[in-house]
Amino acid sequence: MTINKIKRTALCLSLLTAFSCTDNFEDINTNPEGATIEQLDQDYNSIKSLFKPAFNHLFISETTWQYQIQQSLQADGWSGYMTTPVPFGPQNNHDYVLNGGWNSYAWDDAYVNIISYLYKAEQRSKDKFDQFYAWSLILKVATMQRITDMYGPAVYSKFGKGVATYDSQKEIYTQMFKDLDFAVTELTKRNAAGEKTAFDETDLSLYEGKYANWTKYANSLRLRMAMRISKVDPALAKVEAEKAVSHSLGVFTATADGLKIKSPTDLNVIDVMSHSWVGLFMGADMESILGGYQDPRISKYWNTSKVTPGEYKGVRTGIIYPSGSTYSKFSQTGPRTKTGEITWMSTAEVYFLRAEGALRGWNMGGTAQSLYEAGIKSSFEQNGAEGATAYIADNTKLPKDYVDPLNPANNAQAISKITVAWGTDKEKNLEKIITQKWIATYPDGQEAWSEFRRTGYPKLFRISNNQSNGLISTELGVRRLAFSDSEVANNKEGIASGVAALGGLDNGATRLWWDTSAPNF
Template structure:
């Protein structure tokens, strides 16, 4: 896993005005087998080909170094999940000396590989083949939710404009995403009620295989996630949107058959490749502390025991000094969970935990907080093929374990998470339990886990060992966002200025996003 190997042979950095630049340009613009425009439209081939990149680029599932730049070098570590066991030079995200060469990749690939294609779907399908337009909106919202939760302000309503493309505030992006989901859910529900045969089959590379009902469930579940994300910034809107999701006639995820999964086009898991082939990804200290402390059976699904400390789990604390490139190389590597080529975009367990938090806040979530919380634990246990969910959920004794570095005791640190698993007596304690269990269940999606940590402060994570941000980023609070992409500064500088103007602070890793409100959870 060497940084100097990172390259992209062809990339268009005029991302927002020149929206036609995509990685699959020839595939999209070549007339296959000499088909006429009328024939292409009849079979929807002028639209279907535009969806293909979405399934491997929202959460990169086929090119390991691209996934590393998109997420592994940022959120996967800041969430406490996993970290490279080797040093990465002087500018390193792990010790908060943010590397601008890494941190714009998620933005670039989102707009070049995904949003550009979905914009073409809008041009070709809106008002004509609205089932495809509705589908594109669901995927667009899924992508933009990740991008705005990384950077804050972004290009949304003005995408495709010529010249300077101004940024929307995060508040406005969320408002528009909810409206886009309104259209998508209404359009697909209308077709479900009319017993329309899906036109997505064969094009849909998720395990839904074009099923309209499953896509509506995903859209509703995504709405619920977004509603909870903004609860401290706009509690009234959060409640409205959350209850709309749960009360919808088709509803949200309730069984593990609903889990949104996408099959890697090359049948591999990039996280597994990084951990085992590159020997460049190890278990994070927080993972070991919490799962081992709880005696959590998912630990053996997520991670292998260490070759370096035989028969035991061994993890790396974020921000430690690496004596050499091989010091921690054989600590615990990823386990069976990431052997499959399937990538989970959203799980049923997450949805139950979202509903549990909503119930805790007095919203109508179709159940009590305790029941929904325990249903989330059960769904995660079932998803990972382990037993004992009821006994685990009732345990009021076990807590996170202290971190022990088996090589360098100077890195040892007491556990910071103090809650047990069993449902508690007050809202704040129960929220910490919900988010801690959601954090476990959401693995390996570090982006979502990092966002929830920023929103709630949970689970309580170890502070990094060495903060090299020069006083910009707080050791206690951690990184709050990614600075805007270098490609934008070079090609859309006025746009970046518009983004900074609605950001609410300087363009650095310490500025809080709109939904990241500095106040209590209740």
């Protein structure tokens, strides 16, 4: 299997040109029958079409190669979820020789295909149709939370203002919290007034445009962001987390509250890569952790292998792959990714966020243990798995050693020594929370990779074929993506401001603002 070639026709390659790419939206969206923007405003038609790209590109739902370039070849492997065991050549993220062509795509795609459209939605709706402005802010924050957690500094506050200098990650998080303040206040007010949603025909999620659901998502997103900065700014993190949970509509609590969309093609790009391309397989960490716990969700996430029939067999990331077909009989993806349903955020994740908050002494509306166990139950329910009660109580099973049936040199002893059952040690309980959140958040490798960088959990196997010549530590792994090649080529001023805000070299070893080496407590 080889990567499909990227074909970009008239693609805007820098943020400055991305701004100009939106200049002709007035022409593009003009009704050929002669209707003006003012006439189209009557049914919000000048705004509605601008939201579709966000749904299709925030989590790539249609085009497989785009997902592969944007996430599969980065975070999905670094998180331990799954890997593409192909010897791609001298520049390979698996081996920590980071491929700028691959790693630029998430940045370019976000700005050209999401942020530019949401910016135009803001121009057409702010102070006029503020329900749409609020919605655009929620989608903007959801997009930029992922982008800043990949790259660090980025263009946020100055987007569309003719200035392409970057905000620091601290500034981005501060502004994202403020944007959510407006969005939550606006939608809460309209929901309380019983206003009929204006989003129903535009919303491509399963929420059907309901203001209450989008408000809960915004609150849950705030909680995720608060936890992300808990080590670098614990005071602000506590304020924002408690604000999310104490809001009148609150955060996700029922499993059905989670935000999902349906792929327009009813296919899942992960399933296509794993089965049609025969190029994406279970990670060794998944086998070790789920297999060791005899976790019932393993049969929902994965199929048994052909190399050891009847058993689940994962592939280690960052080893020497002799050929693209060497590991082609290992476990491929299972029922979870067989449908076109894509989870943006789950209720289980929210319970685990609250559990960690409670562990840190924040008011999360429950004890750390009760919220932790609620998160496991919600994940079991979401995946149609049985046996949650016995699983939660198990205090004996541990992650298991990994055995590569093709090459014993890749064998590895399990690193984690925790059981599932709640304990008494604070640090170990944090490891339990993050490990279970890692299981529940599958297949979103981006969130899993971010939490691994923040906490060091779950404890993952290290790569054995580090080709970075000492640039990236085998122990610490990749900490971020370098800025986009298109920015380096076309936005010198922006890159200079980004590197200054980063406070380190523009490479994969430099830590982000929230990625501090300080202890978890």
